[in-house]
Amino acid sequence: MTPRLAAYEAIAGSSAVTQLRRLGEKLAGFRVVHVNSTREGGGVAEILEWMVPNMRDVGIDASWEVIRGTSRFFEITKNIHNALQGRPVDVPKKDWRIYQDVNEENAERLRPLLEEADAVIIHDPQPAYLLKLCPGRRGKWVWRAHIDISRPFRPVWKVLRTFVAGYDASIFSMAEFAMPLPHPQFLVPPSIDPLSEKNRELELSEQDGVRAEFGIDRERPLLVQISRFDRFKDPIGVIRAYQLVRKVAPVQLVLAGGGASDDPEGKEVLDDVMEAAEGDSDIHVLLLPSNAHRTINALQRLADIVVQKSTREGFGLTVTEGLWKGKPVIGGDVGGIRLQVTDHHTGFLVNTFEGAAHRIRYLLQHRKQAMQMGSTAREFVRENFLLTRHLRDYLTLLHTIRSGSGDPVVYL
Amino acid sequence: MKPFEVKDCALLMRMSGLPPAMNLRELRDRIATCDENAMYHHFCETTLRPTFDDPDYRNDFAVWSKLYLGDRVLAERLGILDPYSFPGMEELRAVVLEIIDDRLGELTMIPWVRPGDEFLFKQSTTVVFDTGERIQDPKDLHDAIRRMTNGSVYYHFLEALRRPPVGKDDFSTWLMDGGAEFEPYLRILGSIDIQFHSLAHLRGDLARALRPAEEGG
Numbered sequence: 001m002t003p004r005l006a007a008y009e010a011i012a013g014s015s016a017v018t019q020l021r022r023l024g025e026k027l028a029g030f031r032v033v034h035v036n037s038t039r040e041g042g043g044v045a046e047i048l049e050w051m052v053p054n055m056r057d058v059g060i061d062a063s064w065e066v067i068r069g070t071s072r073f074f075e076i077t078k079n080i081h082n083a084l085q086g087r088p089v090d091v092p093k094k095d096w097r098i099y100q101d102v103n104e105e106n107a108e109r110l111r112p113l114l115e116e117a118d119a120v121i122i123h124d125p126q127p128a129y130l131l132k133l134c135p136g137r138r139g140k141w142v143w144r145a146h147i148d149i150s151r152p153f154r155p156v157w158k159v160l161r162t163f164v165a166g167y168d169a170s171i172f173s174m175a176e177f178a179m180p181l182p183h184p185q186f187l188v189p190p191s192i193d194p195l196s197e198k199n200r201e202l203e204l205s206e207q208d209g210v211r212a213e214f215g216i217d218r219e220r221p222l223l224v225q226i227s228r229f230d231r232f233k234d235p236i237g238v239i240r241a242y243q244l245v246r247k248v249a250p251v252q253l254v255l256a257g258g259g260a261s262d263d264p265e266g267k268e269v270l271d272d273v274m275e276a277a278e279g280d281s282d283i284h285v286l287l288l289p290s291n292a293h294r295t296i297n298a299l300q301r302l303a304d305i306v307v308q309k310s311t312r313e314g315f316g317l318t319v320t321e322g323l324w325k326g327k328p329v330i331g332g333d334v335g336g337i338r339l340q341v342t343d344h345h346t347g348f349l350v351n352t353f354e355g356a357a358h359r360i361r362y363l364l365q366h367r368k369q370a371m372q373m374g375s376t377a378r379e380f381v382r383e384n385f386l387l388t389r390h391l392r393d394y395l396t397l398l399h400t401i402r403s404g405s406g407d408p409v410v411y412l
Numbered sequence: 413m414k415p416f417e418v419k420d421c422a423l424l425m426r427m428s429g430l431p432p433a434m435n436l437r438e439l440r441d442r443i444a445t446c447d448e449n450a451m452y453h454h455f456c457e458t459t460l461r462p463t464f465d466d467p468d469y470r471n472d473f474a475v476w477s478k479l480y481l482g483d484r485v486l487a488e489r490l491g492i493l494d495p496y497s498f499p500g501m502e503e504l505r506a507v508v509l510e511i512i513d514d515r516l517g518e519l520t521m522i523p524w525v526r527p528g529d530e531f532l533f534k535q536s537t538t539v540v541f542d543t544g545e546r547i548q549d550p551k552d553l554h555d556a557i558r559r560m561t562n563g564s565v566y567y568h569f570l571e572a573l574r575r576p577p578v579g580k581d582d583f584s585t586w587l588m589d590g591g592a593e594f595e596p597y598l599r600i601l602g603s604i605d606i607q608f609h610s611l612a613h614l615r616g617d618l619a620r621a622l623r624p625a626e627e628g629g
Contacts, residue, residue, distance in 0.1 A: 015561045019420055022543055175532040178427055187425040187534065334528075383562070383612065396424040399539045408449040412541040 005057045011194045012388040020388060023395040024058025026412045030398060031061045031139070033117040035110070037077065037126035039066050043190075043317075044123050044146055047390075050193055054391050060398070065113065067106040067127045073098060077126045083156035084125065084149045091156050100129055107133035119398055121171075128163045140168040140401040146190075148177040148314050148335070169401055173315050174336055184406075186397055189339075190315050191390035192324060192381070197293035199324055202301060210298035214284050216252060221364055224254045224303035226296050226321075229270040229287075232312040233257075234332065237353040239276045239283060241309065244357035246282075249364050254299055256286035300325045305363050305370070306347075309356050313337050320385050323347075323377035328370045330359045344369075346377040415546040416586045418556065421563040421571070423460045425453075425536045432530035436481060437522050439473070439531055440512045448501040449535040455495035455504065456574075457536055459611050460566050470607055471495070472531075473508065480529040486515045494607065496573045540567060550590050550597075553583065554622035562611035569614065570606060583618070597622055 009017045034052060036044045048064050055062035069077075076095045083089040107114075107130055114120050114130065118139040122128055124146055131141050143164045149157065149172075157179070164170065164181065171186045172178040178185050192199050216222060223242060227233040235255050242253040255273060270287065277283035288295055300306060306322030308331045315336030322329045323340060329347035331337035341347040348359035363370040383389075403410045428450045433439040443451070454472040467475045469491035478487035489511050498504040516522065525531075543564070547556050557565070568582040577585060584601050587594040600621040609617065 015559055018543075019422070019561050019563065022420065022541060023422060023539070026541060172427075175425075175427060175534055176528070180429075185427040187427070379612075392422050393424060396422040396537070396539045400424055400537045408452070408535065408537060410537060410539045412539060 005054055007195060008386070008388055012382065012386050016388045016392075020054075020391055020395065021058055023392065023399065024055075024060060027395065027398055027402075028059040029061055030402070031116065031118045032063070032121065032398065033114055033119075034062070034064045034121045034123065035067060035114070035127045035130065036064075036123035037067050037069065037074070046193075046196075047190070048123070050387055051391065051394065054387075055394070058391075058395070060395075063113070065110055067103070067110075067130075069102045069106075069126070070098075073102040074126075080125050080156055080160065081147065083153040084160070085147055086151045086153060088153050089156070091159070096159060103127065103129035104133055106130065111136075119401060122167075125160055128160065131166055132163065140404075141166075142169045142171060142186075142397070142401065143167040144171040144188075145177070146173065148174075149179050150177050152179070169397075171397070174339065176335070177314075186400075188390065188393040188397070189336075189385065190317055190320075191385050191387045192317060192320050193387050194324065198297050199321060200297070202294065202298055206294070207298045207301050210295055211302055214254070214286065215281075216254070216284065216302065217282075220282075221249065221251045221304040222254065222302055223251055223305050223307055223360060224256070224299050224322075225307040225309065226256050226300065226318050227308065227310070228257045229255075229266045229273060231265075231269055232310055234309045234311050234353075235269065235273045236276050237311075237356070238307055238309050239273070240353040241307075241356035241360060242283065244354065245360045245364075248361065250282075251360070251364070252282040252284070254284045254286060254303075256284075256288055256296065256299055258288045258290050258292065296321075297325075300327065303327055305330060305360055307356065307360075308332065308337060309350065309353070310334055310337060316340065320381055323374075324381040324385075326371075326374035326378045328363055328373040328377065330356050330363075344373075346373055346380065413550075413586075413589050415548050416553065416556075416582075418543045418545040418547065418560065418564055419540055419567050420543050420561055421460075421538050421540045421567045423457060423536050423538050423563075425461065425534050428533035428535045430533040432532050434530050435522050435524035436477075436483070436486070436512065436516060436519075439476075440509060440516065442531075442533055443473070443505060443508055443512070446533055447535060448505075450533050451501040451505055451508075452495075453535045454533075455493070455501075456570065457538075459570070459609075459614075460562065476531050480525045480531075481523040483515070483523050485518075486512070489515070496570075496579070496606070499578075500574075538571070550587055550594060550622075551624050553587075554619045554624070557583075557615060557622065558619040560615060562615070565611050565615045565618065569618065583622070 034048055038045050052062050052064045076099055079089045079091050111134055114134050115136045120141045121144055123144045169184045170181055171188050173190055225238050245251050273285055277285050300322055306327040306329045308319050310332040313335035319329050319331055319337050319340045329341050331341040333349040333351050341349050350356045430442050430446055433442050458470055469475050474487045474491035477483045495504055547553055572582040573579055584598050587597055604617055
């Protein structure tokens, strides 16, 4: 047993890891190629970083290829990405031509590997056109959409649909994110890595260090929202909720996120947040570097209540992270947050800053219940939202597409 | 007595291909035409799905009626249905449709949900595999169950109910071969009300129920 998968036994349970090994044994030597557009940075690369070695660990001949493209290509695919998430961004024909040309250049390099693979998993829209460029493919091709494409900007979706309709299957994170396609659409929710810097256990001394670094008072309750400075994350709403609570309880607030400096929209939101927080030394607005995973981890652990008051959200993995740290979460009643937060059970769903303030006050008054919610939440994450479950879903998918029967039960 | 072969299973969800239901009338029409596997998924496979919730009801139609349609009367009527008490999904479907039709007859307007709260029909593929583990002696069963995955518990205790012999879980079927000595255990297994258990809780209850008398069972 190699250390990597074995390391999860203590957290996910040995039966969960044994289950993965058994599913993997029956796929021994199965050649799987993942293709995406970046080796580092972003959620997809984070997933593939653990997924590929762990697939190998259970016996699959897994590999990971990254397409290469010009900066113009990535500007275009960013537009495609935004359009798929509903922004009315037009992608003219000449841009689609560049998109196809870059895919063709990559196909020249990757074709032998992709055509020989038993399964090819193409992540997101950037490399989606590769399917059309590999006519000699012998395996099953699956398109994995990591984003919510349920309400896309139609002109862009209409073009992309012609590229992805030919796949043997697609994968979405949630049923709510899917679009009708002429092939099976599987559902694989995301997960967190409990051994990553962002989620691993931290010594109390390290948490104390972060507390001291940002001048957080140990004696008073702390509310924490971790998110980009983006209007959909509603940081101003969180400040308003804090201000309402502050009238009756001496709480502190941390709003921490990164990546705003090179994002004009993010900069504008950050400026608004700074203005709203001005003059209150108990509001800590932290612009963190993208690799500040341990700091984020510590802040979530220091929190009494984790807040994710988004008005629009994908799955919302920061909620899963907060729940994993045993914190009740007050979340916006949108997207994947609704799957994770159940009133009185793992936290509270809210629609307004007034609602958030009300629930914060409730949890501050019911500390025992808040702790119980936190421990319930942590067990839900352990059972369902760690990467072991995520890997199991992929192994199950590989068995399903390999059987090709379409039967509801596949016996190995 | 033949050794008990421990199987395991893993579930992969997929979209059913049906359009979402925005109101009770649409829910009724989709249920009338949906694949049996979609019925099975929404009634029986809910415990095996990744979730953060431990809802009041084990079937998705009852949960949706309560949380999104806001119709607690319908939720209660659907929530009490035990899918395993029906010979098959067609019989269950007929009863569900009757309950919804009755409710539609009682209401003066059709309840509907806001965008984003639609009922999305799903189904799943279950991959079943042999773990290679064998239990030789019934006295070891409780310990083996304690170590089982949720998939094994689901397969042997819930999914088994629809395999021949229909209505019997695999543990009971095996213990019946052991003779009268195991009858008390069969009675306890038969008394576990699966409607109110997550698989993790069920595993604990099963292990406790099958603990030999000398160990306090």
